[in-house]
Amino acid sequence: MAGQQARCTRKAVSPSSRVAIIGGGISGLAAAKQLAAHDPVVFEATPSIGGVWKHCVYRSTRLQTPRPDYEFSDYSWRNREDPTFPTHAEIVEYLEGYADTFDLWRYIMFGAKVVDVKCLGGAGFTELWSGTGEPLQGKPMWEVGVATGDSDTVQYYKFEFVVMCTGKYGDVPRMPVFPLGKGPEVFKGTVMHSLDYCKLSEDETVELMKSKKVVVVGYKKSAIDLALECAQANQGEGGEACTMLVRTLHWVVPSYSIWGLPFFLFYSTRLAQFLYERPNQGLLRSLLCRLMSPLRAGVSKFIESYLAWKLPLEKYGLRPEHPFVEDYASCQMAILPDGFFDMADQDLIRFKRASGWCFSENGVVLEDGTEVEADLVFLATGFEGKDKLRAVLPDPFRGLVLNNSGMMPLYRGTIHPLIPNMAFVGYVESVSNLHTSELRCRWLAGLLGGRFALPSVEAMVRHVDGEAEAMRRTTRFYRRHCISTYSIHDSDAMCADLGSRVHRKGNWLAELFAPYNNKDYKEE
Template identity: 30%
Template sequence: MSTLSHQESHEPGATLWRDGRPVYDRGDTVCVVGAGASGLTAIKNLKEYGFGVDCYERETGVAGAWNWRHDRSPVYASTHLISSRPTTQFPDFPMPDTWPDYPHHSQVLSYLERYADHFDLRPHIWFGTEVIRVEPAEGDRWDVTTRSTGGYGAERTSRYAAVVVANGHNWSAKLPAYEGMEEYRGQVLHASAYKDATQLRGKRVLVVGGGNSGCDIAVEAGQQAARCWHSTRRGYWYVPKYVLGRPVDQVNDAVAALRLPLWLRQWIFHRTLRLLVGDLTRFGLPKPDHKVYETHPIANSQLIYHVGHGSITPVPDVARFHRNSVTLANGQEIEPDVVVLATGYLPRFEFLAPEILGTDRDGRPALYLNAFPRRFPTLAVVGLLQSDAALLPLAHWQTVAVARWLRLRETAPERARAFAGRVDAEAGVRWHSAKVKESTRHWFEIGHVDYLRALQRTLDDLEAVA
């Protein structure tokens, strides 16, 4: 049990004590963990609502996963957006009209750097500083303990009025435990360690995983490797990046705007894919075991092309590894030189006790709108979304909701209590009209139209009354 000092001075810099260590009081300042895209928009929107903000970023620059220089970045040389430019940009900071429909990762990095400069966010960010503990304190406040990245230097604990967690969820690799993998003599790497096609050139490559990264890496292996096998557990719907000459997400938004019932939208999408792509089983790919919208969309115009040209061989799931080979679920044995595990990521909040986010035994937190935990009204998580659309606009409106909520607690406590009741009742509700697959990859899956409608209702409810 932590011992909290009864010195409750809220003057910034006033020293409190916790477990024998000093705690520096930051008054009404809000702490943001992470300066990636979600963290940046959190800083910006909290500032606009009049809050002081301290942001801690473990790396030496902004942009999080989109900054390929960062140790935890999953970006590889050929990475492009899978959502189109107009649907990806922040609503109050457009990307240049001269940019392509699907910008390169270096352009996304420059965009986020310009966003930080335009809204003067860098003075609020402590770079090279990692958060190692976030602990509840008296009065719904939080003690945040930090140190220099890598464990160097002394720890420092500061007390904040609220904390916004924006540490990302695509950096902690999910690694499968295949039988015999420890005896395999070939190279095994997770997709997060894949950076360039030179790692595959002239080699026999097995890519495991049917997500967007797995498909992209399989396409690169199909062009550069001596042989490429692509292993998937189930069939997927492979959506071309262009439909009717327009980026597919823009066409999807136009259909969604018609407010057609889900079954009709699924029927339209199935018919469209049948016309554009054809019968996937003819290419040796497994038939999808689900309907469109029930798994995260695979936006890739090249996978079917390379399968059809023989440079990628679809194969089933891995059964086990041997010293020099891999046995597949159908009994086939192959001999890859390199195995790329594009098996996804798991969320990690190692600086928070699991019960704070209502985390279950599998590590999945229970949050209202994927943002607000029960019982802790001054804590929020932003960007914890897997969407059929781009993240940046969703994170923007999430952080507007967080800022309004924190402000409403001061100006209208009764209305704030009513919102807290909704958080308690609906934490863990999934905002998707389709029946989404139950897997770690789909823990945070949302339909962006359903989610934005729910978020709009929340924003209206949290609007301050003049």
């Protein structure tokens, strides 16, 4: 691996640079590698790569998938046989090694925050995307405004194509809204979003929570990890319990083994995914999906039976009423950190169900009038990543970021049919977001390289509408653009566009029963 001294980063924008990439996280790095032929400029607002893994993690944050399921197709983990889930520090180290191996530093401008993007005429809303259907037209289409360091001066650069890789998480916290007199202003204690908690050192977090009555609002991965850290800080004499306010229950999983069977058997093989609806499928396949509905329900109930046996969900009132598959299909399944329910059994983590709540002087008040005393309230309420896009995109494009269903309408999870000469990478979720982003960047490189042409705007709109409808029929949480139940089909479509092999295994047995992962998509 190259030393730190050899990491020469970009200091200026070359006139030959035709492509801008905004963001230096996983998607930005994948885009830089795949689009290297266009001498891209990667604008990264912070002093380091890694995105959310560098700037929006707790000390205990780990990946939720095994190492072999979260690696680039052409760059393996050094210790990929290690069964433990990587820490956030290990992930950043892995990404730095990837940047070293492929000399991606030369494309990255650190401390370069994009604050404005202007359209230089464009093609408007036409039959073909960007007017001609061509992503590179030999003339600038966007002007990107960049603020560097602590300077208030904004420097503008012109590009033919822009790739947005700012991510869905971090930077913009989602804050609950309260009626007048019932918000944080009436609370005598401290209110902190999980984003601000991420900025504290380990000693600062322990000092903040030790011997304090803490309420954590939320029940997704960040809330669960935060509650566990709170409980660990309050072990011993004088410790106080952490109370989680749970509005919507989701299924949690202790490991990737269900009744002794590997989890991939249920959702990650071609045969397993044959059971589930795909976007824009034909009449015959729709009929087959309807006939296989009992089998899908049986798989979900089989997993639910294990989780109900393995975890004290009934004891704590945490068993969801919806099927497991709805959480898996919307990428909301969370892997439990070790010791979480052990802390609950010690009464260091408590749970309160609440669809509505507000602040009081001494804590929070639930909808039924119950008051939970608190010195500190954490809002693990998520992020408004799409607001980052809307903040920099000009009208009318900022109003098109989300469709009527609340989803980003992206063809192949990358191209917005109504926003010309721009791509969006990292806004589609799957079991392995790294693989999802890498393959989309390869597909995007094929588009910019002329290996295939996009369909008409109307055809792309119909396609993304079909994806939204398939999601709506699969899960009540359809607003999250998640492809986990049809990820192999999604990859097939991109491989077909590129003229690559669709079936990537060596024989039909492996094709049907072996799990697909990033190594199957190593470039030929």
